[in-house]
Each structure stands twice: as C-alpha cells, then as structure tokens.
Amino acid sequence: xxxxxxxxxxxxxxxxxxxxxxxxxxxxxxxxxxxxxxxxxxxxxxxxxxxxxxxxxxxxxxxxxxxxxxxxxxxxxxxxxxxxxxxxxxxxxxxxxxxxxxxxxxxxxxxxxxxxxxxxxxxxxxxxxxxxxxxxxxxxxxxxxxxxxxxxxxxxxxxxxxxxxxxxxxxxxxxxxxxxxxxxxxxxxxxxxxxxxxxxxxxxxxxxxxxxxxxxxxxxxxxxxxxxxxxxxxxxxxxxxxxxxxxxxxxxxxxx
Numbered sequence: 389x390x391x392x393x394x395x396x397x398x399x400x401x402x403x404x405x406x407x408x409x410x411x412x413x414x415x416x417x418x419x420x421x422x423x424x425x426x427x428x429x430x431x432x433x434x435x436x437x438x439x440x441x442x443x444x445x446x447x448x449x450x451x452x453x454x455x456x457x458x459x460x461x462x463x464x465x466x467x468x469x470x471x472x473x474x475x476x477x478x479x480x481x482x483x484x485x486x487x488x489x490x491x492x493x494x495x496x497x498x499x500x501x502x503x504x505x506x507x508x509x510x511x512x513x514x515x516x517x518x519x520x521x522x523x524x525x526x527x528x529x530x531x532x533x534x535x536x537x538x539x540x541x542x543x544x545x546x547x548x549x550x551x552x553x554x555x556x557x558x559x560x561x562x563x564x565x566x567x568x569x570x571x572x573x574x575x576x577x578x579x580x581x582x583x584x585x586x587x588x589x590x591x592x593x594x595x596x597x598x599x600x601x602x603x604x605x606x607x608x609x610x611x612x613x614x615x616x617x618x619x620x621x622x623x624x625x626x627x628x629x630x631x632x633x634x635x636x637x638x639x640x641x642x643x644x
Contacts, residue, residue, distance in 0.1 A: 390603055393578070393582050393604070397582065397585060397604065397608065398611060400586045400589070401585055401589050401590070401608070401613075402589070403613060404591035404613060405591075406612065408562055408591065409562060409591050409592055409613075409614050410614075411510060411540050412542065412592050412616065412634070412635060413614050413634040414635070415443065415444035415509070415510055416443050416444065416635065416638055417444040417446045417510075417616070417635065417636070417637045418434070418437070418444070418445050418446065418638065418639065418643070419446050419618060419619050419620075419621075419637045419638060420434065420447065420448060420639065421434025421435040421436075421437065421438050421445055421446075422435075422437035422438040422440075422443065422639075422643070423437075423639065424437075428468065428489075428491055429461065429468070430447055430459040430460060430496075431459075431488060431491075431493040431494075431495075431496065432459075432501065432504055433493050435447070435501055435505065436504060439505065439508055441643075442509070443509065443643075444510040444511065444512065445509060445511050446512040446514065446618075446637050447501060447511065447512070447513055447514065448460060448461040449498060449513060449514065449516060449526060449529075449530055450475045450476065450516055451475075451476055451525060451526045451529055452475070452478060452479055452480040452482075452483055453476055453477055453478055453479045453482075454479045454480055455525055455529050456479075456480035456498075456529060457497060457498035457532075457533045458480065458495060458496075458497055458498070459495065459496050459497065459498060459500070460475050460495060462475065463475060463516070465478075465486065468488055468489060469487065469489060469495070470486075470487070470489055471486050480497055483495045484496065497533070498513065498529075498533040498534075502533065502534070502537050505539060506539065507537075507539030508539070509539075510539070510540035510541060510542070511542075512541070512542055512544060512594075512616075513530055513534075513542070513543045513544070514543075514544050514545060514594075515530060515543060515544075515547070516545070517545055517546065517547035517549070523547050523550060523553075524549070524553055527543075527550055527558075530543060531554070531558045531561070534558075534561065541562070542563065542564055542591075542592065543561055543562070543564070544564035544565065544566050544590075544594055545566060546565075546566045546568075546574065548584045548585075548587040548588035549587075549588075550563070550588075551563040551564065551565050551588035551589065552587060552588055552589070555589060562591050562592070563588075563590060564590045564591060564592035564593060564594055564616075565584065565585065565592075565593055565594070566593075566618075567581060567584065567593065567594070567595050567596065567599075568595075568596035568598075568599060569581075569596065569602075570596070570598070573596070578604070581604060582604065585608075591613070591614075592613060592614040592615070592616060593614070593615050593616065594615075594617065594637065595616070596617070596618065597617040597618060597620055597628060597629055597633075600617060600628065600629075600632040601632045605632075606632075609633075614634050615632075615633045615634050615635075616633060616634065616635045616636070617632070617633035617635075618637035619638070619639055619642070620636040620637060620638040620639075620642035621638065621639050621640040621642040622640075622641050623641060623642070625642055626638065626642050626644065
C-alpha cells in the first residue's frame with residue numbers, strides 16, 4: 389500500500405521546478421517573526437528582529453472585516469490584545485489602532501511587512517483557514533497585497549484549497565501545503581494526507597517537526613520537493629530538522 393501511494397504521489401504531484409523553489413532550502417525562517425516579551429508574535433518589531441538576524445520570516449494571515457490581509461495568527465483578538473472578539477469583525481483601520489498586550493506595538497497588515505522587508509529576506513505567508521470558511525477571499529487579499537512585490541516569497545496553508553487557488557489564479561506565486569498529524573490537524577490518517585497532497589499539488593511541504601520522519605514526506609523530498617518543518621523551538625529539534633527536512637521554521641531556543 390505504501391509503495392502504491394508513493395507512486396500515486398509522483399504521478400499526481402509533479403516535482404517542482406528547482407529554479408522556482410530552490411531558495412526555500414537556503415534559509416532559516418523566524419516563526420511569526422523573531423518574537424519575545426518585547427516584540428510580540430507577528431508584529432513588525434518581531435519581523436525587524438528577524439531581518440537584523442539575517443533570517444527569513446514566516447507570518448500568519450487573518451482577514452479583516454474589509455478584506456485586508458492582517459498579520460495575525462488567532463481568529464480571536466483576546467489572547468494577544470486587550471480587545472475581545474473575532475479579528476474579522478474589525479476593519480483594517482480599526483485593527484491598526486489596536487496594540488498588543490503590554491506593548492506599544494500595533495497590529496499591522498501584510499502590506500506593512502512587505503514594505504519593511506523590501507526583498508531583503510524571503511517571506512513565508514501562511515493563510516489561516518478552517519471548515520466552512522471562505523478562504524478564497526483571503527487568497528485574493530494576499531494576492532493583491534503581493535502584486536508587484538519582487539522579493540522572494542511563498543504562500544502556504546493547512547487548507548489545500550489555498551495551494552489550488554494560487555496555482556490557478558496566481559501561477560507566479562510559489563505555493564505550499566502545511567500538515568500535521570496530531571489532533572490539532574485535519575490529516576491524522578495517511579489517506580487524508582495523501583488526498584490533501586493530491587488536491588493541493590504543492591511545490592513545497594511545511595511539515596510538523598514532531599511527525600518527522602514520515603514516509604510520504606521522505607519520498608517527496610527525494611523526488612525534489614523542498615521540505616520545511618515547524619515549530620523548531622529547541623536545539624534537539626533543530627538537529628532533528630537538519631536530518632529530516634531542508635529548512636527549519638524556528639522560535640525561542642530553536643534559534644541558533
């Protein structure tokens with residue numbers, strides 16, 4: 389069965405163009421920026437810290453009420469700010485006036501990150517999604533923000549619809565699939581992971597470090613697909629990632 393699935397993977401998911409995706413392997417990426425108690429996750433301060441450290445950046449995208457791509461991981465504002473309620477209930481202008489808890493730093497848009505980075509390091513843009521969510525609206529917001537941006541960047545998501553959308557509607561954008569196997573994800577079983585892969589047809593994989601090594605991922609890597617892994621937050625996991633993946637997405641003690 390495993391051999392059959394591997395053959396189907398190779399048939400249904402072509403190996404990516406090395407010239408398009410090779411750069412993904414060359415960097416260490418700061419997970420939600422280089423964040424700490426002074427620079428909140430997904431804040432411009434955290435991304436500035438990654439820039440200073442010569443690291444690529446990984447960011448999360450939620451959509452505002454007026455369909456702007458916001459740098460935010462959570463569906464609700466409560467954990468990170470002094471404001472309650474869904475992120476999507478506020479306009480981009482309203483969100484930009486909200487500060488992180490115990491911080492002077494404000495929430496920001498993807499546009500702000502692109503202006504800050506300006507091609508100096510690569511950017512991984514993770515679009516958040518969930519069941520019964522119109523993720524295509526977020527895809528449009530991210531595509532529009534990236535229009536004309538010439539720095540290296542890639543879009544990824546747990547939702548295979550995102551890779552499929554960008555492949556069809558923004559073919560110049562490198563697109564990838566994020567996966568995990570524990571109860572937080574939607575691909576606990578091997579058949580679910582293969583179906584997601586076949587539907588998405590990604591150009592790279594970002595795989596949960598706790599689930600590596602994985603036969604499917606190892607086969608894809610041998611076939612030329614870049615494998616990123618997250619969240620690498622200890623020296624031991626960094627060593628583990630070095631063996632089983634091509635590039636780590638790091639935070640905390642996982643930063644070299």
